Amino acid sequence: MGFKGRITYLILALFLVTVLAAGCGQKPPGQAESQKVPVEVAKVTRGAITQPARVTGTVQAGTTINVTAALPGKLKAVLVNVGDRVSRGQVIAQLDDSDAAARLAQARAGMEQAGTAPAQAEAGIKQAEARVKQAEAQAGLDAANLQRIQTLYDQGAASQQQLDAARTAAAASKENLAAAQGALEAARAGLASSQAQIATAEAAVRQAQVALDNCYIKAPVDGVVAARLLEPGETAQGAVVTLVTTGDLQVEINVTEEDINYLQVGKKVSVEVPAAGNKALEGSVASSSPAADKSTRLYSVKVAIPDAPAEVKPGMAATVVFQTREVQNALLVPKNAVVNRSGQSIVYTVAGGKAVGQVVTTGIDDGRNIEILKGLNEGTTIIVKGQDFVNESQPVQIVNGGPQA
Incomplete structure (x- = not known):
């Protein structure tokens, strides 16, 4: 409170003492009523006002997060306590992993075994390709020989027996070529099958690895352990730990x-x-x-x-x-300048040295000032201190340097 404010409240206090003394003394009735109430005044201004909400x-x-196991399992260990800070990815609990580890080892063995098949199949393909080339060459020779013998036979220079032998040899080489080509296709199918077996084995290893990884329950976020919900030996079928981020x-x-x-x-x-x-x-x-x-x-x-x-x-x-x-450009007065009289909002002005009440309509307030919608004009002089001690036509004394009545 400033110096002027303290002076004002001192004057108001002296006024109340004077009124009480007058009531107890032998002074004529009405003398207290003629006492002037000291007040401070200010002008109605315009400005912006914003109403706060609470x-x-x-x-x-x-955020609270319940950390659960991916699959139900027997809880082997809980590695954190309430209040511990954890990092994302940190292992905070572990399920019994013996079965999952055994399955992973079995899957890896199967993959190693399947891994030898493609090499064997590729070697078989190379051998089959060589046989096909050999059969193609022989079939070509036998076909050319048959054509030569047929020409000689037609000219009478070759016997029927020679022609039949050439025909038999050409047919045999053709059948041998077909068999070699079939063997090559079978070898190629074997390679595809072995590659499929490897893919299946690799998938089994991945699945077993995931199952093993799921035995290690990790923090999904950075946080603090708010609750430890299960203990080793229990079956993890719900939240194991509660984290608060x-x-x-x-x-x-x-x-x-x-x-x-x-x-x-x-x-x-x-x-x-x-x-x-x-x-x-x-x-x-x-x-x-x-x-x-x-x-x-x-x-x-x-x-x-x-x-x-x-x-x-x-x-x-x-x-x-x-x-x-x-509200921009609103008419503003101090909020405490508005007093309630018989259910009406009143602001006191000063006219002829006396308080004159003006009924006003108020708008929003910011806790310090209040908007006046109706009843006052900009620049009007109003009482801003002492208004609680005045009534209509109450004589007043302006004590803050404003216009004197």
Whole structure:
């Protein structure tokens, strides 16, 4: 409070003492009524005003995640305790892996065995290809010899016996070629089969490796262990450990449809945590639900408070303060200048040295100033201190250097 303010309150106090003394003394009735009430005045101004909203929520520590085993199994070990910090990918629990390890070893042996088949098949293909080339050459020679003997026979220079022998040799070489070609196709099919066997064996190894990997339960995110839900020897058929993600604290609030559009993601807001000293903290809207809850008709909003002090703990109540309606060029008076008289909002002006009440219609307020919609004009002199002690036509004394009555 400034020097002038202290002087004003001192004068007001002296006035009250004087009034009480007059009531107890022998002075004529009405003398107290003629006493002038000291007041301070100011002008009605214009300016911008924004109305804040206050919504209470709860401080939260990031996101809660239940870590489960990929497949049910007997729990062999839990490697973390409540309060431990863990990193993404860190092994935090282990299932009995003996069966999975045995299956992996068996699958790898099968793959090694299947791995020798392609080499054998390729060697067979090379041999078959050589036989085909040999058979092709022989068939070509026998076909040419048959043609030569046929020509000689037609000329009478070769016997029937020679012609029949040439025909038999050509037919045999042709059959031998067909057999060699069939053997080559079979060898090639064998190679394809062995390659398929390798692919099947590799898939079996991968499947067995995944099963073994699933025996090691890993943290999906960085976080802090909030709960250890199972112990070694139990069957892991649900959550084994609960993690709370590290990072900024958040306040979750629920707001009405009138306020949700004032809380776009990234908007700066103020956060008050009474249990941590009620100091205003800077926050920003981290997320805003696109639709209202069907049962409550409220929208969920999360506000991040990145620089929260250590005194702010998850679970504490917090109030998020944010700006809503804004009016430019509004008529403004101090909020405490408006008093209630018989259910009406009254602002006192000064005329002829006396208080004159003006009924006003008010709009939004920011906690310090209030918007006047009707009843006053810009520049009007109004009482801003002492108004609670005056009534209609009450004589007043302006004590802050304003116009004297």
